[in-house]
Amino acid sequence: MSKDEKNLSPERKAYLKKVRFLNTATWIVRVLILVMFFTVWEIAANLKLIDSFVTSQPSRMVRTLVNLYNNGDLFRHIFLTCIETVAGFIIGTILGTLVAVILWWSKFASRVLEPYLVVLNSLPKVALGPIFIIWIGAGPASIIAMALAISLIVTILEVLNAFLQTDEDKIKLVETFGANRLQVFTKVVFPSNIPAMINALKVNVGLSWVGVITGEFLVSRAGLGYLIVYGGQVFQLDLVMTSVIILALAAALMYQGVVWLQKRLTGEQIS
Amino acid sequence: MNKEIVNVIGVGMKYQSPNGEINAVEDVSFSVERGEFVSLVGPSGCGKSTLLSIISGLIKPTGGKVFIGDEEVVKTSHKVGYMLQKDYLFDWRTIYQNVILGLEIRKQLTPEKKAYVMDLLKTYGLYDFKDKYPRQLSGGMRQRAALIRTLATSPEILLLDEAFSALDYQTRLAVTEDIYSIIKSENKTAIMVTHDISESISMSDRVIVLSKRPARVNSIHDIKFDCPVRTPLKCREAPNFREYFNTIWKELDVHVEG
Numbered sequence: 264m265s266k267d268e269k270n271l272s273p274e275r276k277a278y279l280k281k282v283r284f285l286n287t288a289t290w291i292v293r294v295l296i297l298v299m300f301f302t303v304w305e306i307a308a309n310l311k312l313i314d315s316f317v318t319s320q321p322s323r324m325v326r327t328l329v330n331l332y333n334n335g336d337l338f339r340h341i342f343l344t345c346i347e348t349v350a351g352f353i354i355g356t357i358l359g360t361l362v363a364v365i366l367w368w369s370k371f372a373s374r375v376l377e378p379y380l381v382v383l384n385s386l387p388k389v390a391l392g393p394i395f396i397i398w399i400g401a402g403p404a405s406i407i408a409m410a411l412a413i414s415l416i417v418t419i420l421e422v423l424n425a426f427l428q429t430d431e432d433k434i435k436l437v438e439t440f441g442a443n444r445l446q447v448f449t450k451v452v453f454p455s456n457i458p459a460m461i462n463a464l465k466v467n468v469g470l471s472w473v474g475v476i477t478g479e480f481l482v483s484r485a486g487l488g489y490l491i492v493y494g495g496q497v498f499q500l501d502l503v504m505t506s507v508i509i510l511a512l513a514a515a516l517m518y519q520g521v522v523w524l525q526k527r528l529t530g531e532q533i534s
Numbered sequence: 535m536n537k538e539i540v541n542v543i544g545v546g547m548k549y550q551s552p553n554g555e556i557n558a559v560e561d562v563s564f565s566v567e568r569g570e571f572v573s574l575v576g577p578s579g580c581g582k583s584t585l586l587s588i589i590s591g592l593i594k595p596t597g598g599k600v601f602i603g604d605e606e607v608v609k610t611s612h613k614v615g616y617m618l619q620k621d622y623l624f625d626w627r628t629i630y631q632n633v634i635l636g637l638e639i640r641k642q643l644t645p646e647k648k649a650y651v652m653d654l655l656k657t658y659g660l661y662d663f664k665d666k667y668p669r670q671l672s673g674g675m676r677q678r679a680a681l682i683r684t685l686a687t688s689p690e691i692l693l694l695d696e697a698f699s700a701l702d703y704q705t706r707l708a709v710t711e712d713i714y715s716i717i718k719s720e721n722k723t724a725i726m727v728t729h730d731i732s733e734s735i736s737m738s739d740r741v742i743v744l745s746k747r748p749a750r751v752n753s754i755h756d757i758k759f760d761c762p763v764r765t766p767l768k769c770r771e772a773p774n775f776r777e778y779f780n781t782i783w784k785e786l787d788v789h790v791e792g
């Protein structure tokens with residue numbers, strides 16, 4: 264890149280400079296917004312413009328965070344929630360894809376099961392929470408089941424839909440070579456749908472978080488969802504706000520992980 | 535030895551769907567000799583692709599029979615290679631991985647076959663591109679890669695279904711020239727579907743004109759040019775090209791509906 268830079272036309276250089284400037288400016292403004300938000304929050308609370316008992320305030324949130332850390336509780340809660348989410352996410356993705364493969368394989372099965380999938384898809388899954396708790400017990404297993412309940416059907420429908428929309432002519436092509444159904448799947452349907460499946464993964468990460476936090480609200484033993492519910496019950500907004508912010512960071516990190524995975528999987532083909 | 539390699543005998547096809555029946559092909563008979571290049575021309579939607587799919591064994595006709603050599607066609611045969619309208623190179627595979635697709639599916643990836651594929655890639659100028667991805671190739675090169683993918687399985691008969699129609703006119707002329715010489719030098723029998731009359735005349739030994747749907751054989755024209763080396767472009771300049779064109783054009787009976 265730097266080698267070529269000398270040969271660039273002045274117009275190109277001006278353009279690149281503009282792009283770089285825009286990128287830097289974007290980042291600066293982004294950080295500024297964040298800093299401003301917390302500063303205004305802090306000052307407003309200090310000046311008693313807002314009631315920090317119900318709104319909390321950044322300095323108190325930092326204190327809460329330090330306390331949690333000193334108790335040794337902080338990472339226990341974060342870790343538990345993350346593990347539950349990752350487990351729900353992975354099981355949901357694998358199971359959902361497997362079911363989608365079966366439904367793609369057997370047109371009859373997918374015809375038969377279609378109305379059930381539609382009903383299950385529209386059912387608000389939170390309603391299943393009490394059932395899971397009674398069946399599986401008030402622990403992480405129930406919470407993972409909740410995450411699965413929320414993400415599984417969507418995954419099945421999304422992946423199946425992608426499979427079914429595979430270009431007919433690409434399938435015809437491998438059939439001209441005498442491909443059987445398994446070969447049609449492994450040579451065409453699966454590889455041509457990897458981008459679609461990664462998009463399903465992205466949706467899945469979000470849904471797994473929803474499921475896990477919902478589950479923790481219901482079970483309330485440990486985890487970030489538990490901290491939020493507990494903080495709300497004892498009216499300790501510092502704890503609630505701190506947990507929400509940790510949650511936002513963790514969810515964003517995991518989403519970036521999937522984006523990174525997408526780049527790795529699809530980038531390999533491009534380069 | 536029998537000179538006729540493909541025999542289509544009284545083939546008919548009625549598609550069934552919940553909305554009714556479509557009579558796509560009716561009582562079509564013709565035969566193709568070894569090494570011959572035959573074109574099927576007919577109005578769009580008349581059942582040309584259906585006919586090719588039946589010959590390849592991809593679909594079963596509802597009437598009649600097809601023989602390849604002495605064997606009746608009941609499923610896809612190793613003797614037949616099919617080229618579709620577009621190249622359908624898979625963009626997640628390199629050119630090499632694409633051209634060995636057929637061998638892979640038939641579990642014939644032997645060292646000899648691999649060497650043959652390498653030879654084909656070298657002979658037809660794609661060797662340097664074998665590790666590239668399809669999107670890095672021009673339309674003409676992609677079409678050549680698609681042909682090599684078909685040739686790799688060593689078929690005796692090639693079926694071409696509007697194999698060039700996705701290309702722009704200039705490229706199409708060049709690719710036709712290219713593919714024609716490859717087919718001839720590899721000594722293949724070819725059946726090509728097209729609705730381009732000039733293309734069919736320039737490449738074929740015989741042109742079979744089909745009627746509107748349901749497809750029936752309307753007429754068969756022997757094409758003979760006396761040029762020393764026969765290539766599609768040379769034929770287009772031959773004096774009797776026009777005559778053939780006019781005859782077939784009339785046979786096709788194309789109406790522009792107004």
Ligand SMILES: Nc1ncnc2c1ncn2[C@@H]1O[C@H](COP(=O)(O)OP(=O)(O)OP(=O)(O)O)[C@@H](O)[C@H]1O
Binds near residue numbers: 558579585
């Ligand atoms: N799988 C199918 N099921 C039902 N009808 C079909 C099917 N395939 C083709 N047809 C119908 O059969 C008729 C002939 O189709 P076909 O594709 O063979 O024509 P074609 O001559 O190749 O057309 P084109 O010039 O557009 O390529 C059309 O009316 C089409 O709608």
Ligand SMILES: [Mg+2]
Binds near residue numbers: 582583584695
């Ligand atoms: Mg067609």
